[in-house]
Amino acid sequence: MSIRRQLAIGIGLLMIVIMGGNFIINVKQLVAHYEAQLQARADETATTLALSMTQSAERYDDASLRSMVDVIFDRGQFKQVRFDYVDSDKFVARYAPEEDVHDVPYWFQSVIDMQAGYAQEQVSKGWQQLGILSVKMHTAPMYQQLWIMFKAELAWFAIMGLIVVYGIRLLLNWQLQPLQDILVLVDKLARNQFVHIHKQPKSKELVDLVSAMNRLSDRLNASFVAHSETVGRLQQANFDDALTQLKNRRGWEQFLQEWMTENSFRPGWAMLIRIDNLQSLNSEFGQTKVDELLLQIAIFLKTHGSLNQEHVSIARTGGGEFWIFCPDPLDKQFTKHISELVESLTRLSFVEQFCAEIYAAALPVQSVIAPASLKHQLDLLFNRARTEHKTLLIGEMTDHTFTNWVHWQKALVEALNGQHLQLYRQPLFNIEGEIIQYELHSRLKMDDRVMAAGEFWPLVERLKMTREFDERVIELFIKQFDKWQSVDTWVINISGASINQFSFRAWVEETLTADLRKKIMLEFSEYTLANLSGGAENWLHKMADQGLRISVDHLGTSGRNFSFLSRFPITQGKIQRRYIHNINQHTEHRFFVTGMIQILHGQKALCLAEGVETHAEKSMLIELGIDGVMGYGLAEPEHWR
Template structure:
C-alpha cells in the first residue's frame, strides 16, 4: 500500500509491504514491514501526466529532432492541418509550407532559434486539403544538461477567425459596406498621400466629384433597395473607367469621388486628360440600368479640380471639386465643369449668410410683412412675406436668403417660424372688429410640406396660439403639389379637416396641373404675375388667363391675380370675371402696423361711399 507522511522537508510518499511471520500457536503474531520512499517517482509521474495533458491541449503541437524531422504530433495538430500522426512522423514541417514566405523568412526564423532558442510569430501554412490559413506559431528549443539542443517543440493556433475579424474591422473602418469602395476616411488618407507625392513628382493630379442626378426621386418612388442596387452598379461602372493607380471612393449618399493620379505635368494637357476620363464616366453612367422594377436611365453631374505641388489641403480640394459639381448642376445637369475660383467666393458668402440666418431665427431679426389682397374693392386679407432685418447689413432681400434656405433645408425651420407668427397675428386680431375677419396666406415650401411631421406641427401651432384655422390659407406652388399627387392630396385633406384653405401659387407655370387639379382639395388659384404683366399687350398671355379663370369657375374654385400694377390690368381681369387682386396697384408688402392702417382707411372709405 502507499501512504504519505510529513517529513522534515515536506510530505513524502512511501510504498509499504507487510508480511506475517510464522509463529507457534502459543506465540503472539509477528509482522515484517518493508517501506520504500517513492516520492520522486510520484512526482515524475505527475509531471508526465501534466505534460501529456498539455501535449493534447487545443493548441497544435509538433516535436522534432535536431534535423527537424517530426517525432510526434498531438490530436489538435491533426484537427487543424488534416494530417494524421502516421502521415507526418519522420517528415519535416516544411510539408505544411504555403509558399507565401521566401527563403529569407525561414533563414531569419532559424537564426533566432540558434541565437535565442526561441521564435514566435505569424505564419501562413497549408492544410492537407490545400487550404492556406494563418497561424500563430511558437517554437522552443529543448536542451540537455550541457545546453545542447536535443529537440524542437512547436505550438501553434489557427488564427483564421481572428484575421477575418481584423479584416472585417478594417473594412468597416475604411470601406463602404454597400459598394466595397473606399469610404470618406480612406479617401482623405489617399488624397493626402497623393498631395505628398506631388512634392516629389512633377505630374498633376485631378479630383472628380460625381453626384447622381435625381437620385432622391428614385429612392422615394422605387424604394431604398432599388436605390442601393443603383449605387452598386454605379460603383462598378466607375471602377471600369479608371486605371489601377487611380482611386474610386464613395463619399456618402449618391456622391462618389475619383482621384486621377500621374496626369501630364503640363496644366492644359492634364486638364484635357482629366476631361476625357470625365466624359467617359458621363457616358458610362448614361447607359440604362436594369433594376428590379424595370430599366432606369440615370445621369450625373461632375465637378473637376486639378491639383499640384502647391496644394496643401485635402479638404480644400474636395470643396473645390464640390463647387465645380454644383456648377454642373446649375448648368442643366448631366454634364461636367472645372472649378472656377470666382464661384468659391460666392460659396463663402452663401455659407456666411446661412450661419447668420440661423442666428436670425433665434435673435429676433426676422419680420413679417403683409401684402394686401382685395375682392370687389374690399380688403379681405393679406399674403405674409418674410423679411430679414440684419443688424449690420440692413434689410436683406428674400431672393438672397430664401433659395439658400431651400438648398440647406433650413427652410423648414424658417417656414415654421413664419407659420407660428402668422397664427399669433390672427389671434391678436381676433378681438378687433375691423380686423378679425382678415385671412392670412402663408407660403409653404415643398420641403416643409413634405416633412412627415408637417400636419402634427400645424396642429400644435394652432393649439398653442388659438388661431382660427378658417382664416388661414396655405399657398403651395405647382411644383410642390406635383411631386407626389396622391400623398399631397391625402395631406391636404388632413389639413382641410382642421379648417385650413389652400391656394395654388404661380398657377399656369407648371405642366401637369390641369390634369391633377381635380384630385386636389384646392380653394383658390393664383394667376402668376408673369401672365398678368403683359395681359393687355400679349394675346397669348390673355388667352392663358382667360382659360385659367374659366376652368377655375367650372370647378368651383376662386381665382386671384397677383402682380396687378395698373388700372388697365385690373379692368382687363374684371371683364373676364376675376375680381380678386394682389399687387402694387393696391399696396406693396408693408409692416404689420402700416397694413392695419391701410385696412382701417379702406374700411372708412367704404363706409363713406
C-alpha cells in the first residue's frame, strides 16, 4: 500500500472518529433537550390542572373532573392524565393507546431510549388533601422530531466526511507530488534515462530527497557515459583509425565481407583515393602537418553531402589511402557526383598548400562480387589513373547498365498498387531455441525475379517514396494480422526519412489500434535514431507510453557514443553482423558485444544479435549473455503468404 493511501486512510479514520464523536454528542444533547422539554411540559400541566380541579374534587364532581381531564388530554402529547381521590379508590383518568410511532424506525427507538416526562401534583384545599393528579407525556412527537434532526445531522456528517476525505486526498496529492516525480525519475533511471526533477516541493524533507535523487541521476549518468565511452573506445581501437576516426583496415575488411553477401548487398559505387606523394610530404613538412592534411580530407569526406547518409562506409587503411563505398542507384548522374566529389577534394586548402598529388579510381558495383576481386579491380584502375596522370578514372563492370528512372518510378508505383510488394518473415530465437518474434522483410517481385530491400530501397529513397512504401508494408501486415495473433511480436523496420515526417507519424498513430500496438515493434537503425528530429523523438516517447515498443538495429554503425541511446525508450537492440562474424575467434568482438549487452541491459532492454551464421557464433553469444539470435544460418526469411 502506498504511503499516500496509508496517510489518507489514517487521517480519514481520525477525522471520522472525531466527527463521529461529535455526531454522537450532538444526538445525545438533542435527546436530553427533548426529555427536558417533556418533563417541563408535564410539570406545567400537572401544576395548572391541579389548581383547576380543587373545587370539583371537593364536591366529588366526577363529571367536571373528567371534562377538565378531557380538555387537557385532547391537546395531544399526553400518554396518561389521572386523578385519584385520597379517601377512596375512585379515580378519573384518560389513557392513550399503545401505538407505533409513525415514520420512525423501530431500531432507532430501541437505540435511543427517551424518557417520557412524568409529574405528580397534590390537589388540596388549604391543609386538606383531596387527591393526587398524575401526568405522563407521550414520546412519539419527540421521537419524530428527533428522527428528523438525526437525519439532518447524518446528512451533514456525510457531506463533511466527503469534503474531508477529498480534501485530504487533494492535500496529500499536492504535498506528496514530489514522491510521484521521484518514482517517475527512478523508472527513467532504470532505463538509463538521466533526467532531473525541476519542480521543488514545499517541505524541507522532500526538498532534500529530490536534491539527492537529482545528484544520483547525475552520478549514474556520468557512470553510464563513461561505460559507453569505454565500449566506444574499444570499438575505435579495433575498427577505427585513431587519427581520422574513419574505419581502419580491419573495419573496412569487415564491411566488405558483410556488404558482399546476398542478404546485405546494396548497389552503389566504390572508390579508392590515395595521396601519391605522401612520403615526400612527410619529409618536407613533417608528420604533424601531414596529419592535419589527412584529418582535413577525412572531415571533408564525412561531411560531404553525397556521403552524409546511412550505409555509406569510409575508411583510411593506412598512410594516405582512403576507401569509400556509397549506395547509389547508378543512374547517368552518378559519374557526375563522383567527379564533383574529387574536384572538391583537390581544392581543399591543405591539399593545395602542400601540393598533394591525389589520384582516385571509382567503380560501380551492381551485383555481389568477391571483396578481393573488387579491391584488385580498383587497384588496377588506380594504377592506370596514375600512369595516365588522370586525377580520376571511373570504370564500369561488364554487366552494368544505367538505371532508367522512368521505368523504375512506374515499377514502384505499380508495386504499391498491385501485388508486386511481398512480405517475408524471419524468426528470432531466444537462447532456448524458441521463436520469440518475427522480423518482417519486404521484397519486390519484378520480371520473375524477387529483389531484396537492399537492392531496390536506394531507388525508393532517391524517388522520395519511403513513406508510401513504409505505409504499404504496415497495411499488408494489418491485412494478415488476424491470422497471426498468436505471435506476440512482429518487428517492422521504418526508414529515417519516413519517421521524420509529421504526416507519417500522424498516420501511424491513427492506423495502429491498441491491439496492434501490443503486437508491433517499430524498428529503426542506429543511424536513424542518431539523426532523429526533436519532434520524432518526442513522438517515440509518447507512443512508448501508449504501449508501442521500439527496437534499434545495426548497433555499432553510426559512429556515435552509445550513451545517446539512453534518450530513447527502446525495448531491444540488435548488434550489427560485422561484430558477430566469427566472434568465437576474435577477442575484441567479444569485448564489444559484452559492452553492448551491459549497456542495453542497463536500459532494461534486450540485447540481440543479427547475422548469426554458425553454431559456434551462437554458442559464444549465449555464453556472453545475449538474449536472442537471428540469421540466415538459423532460419532464412520465408514468404509470408
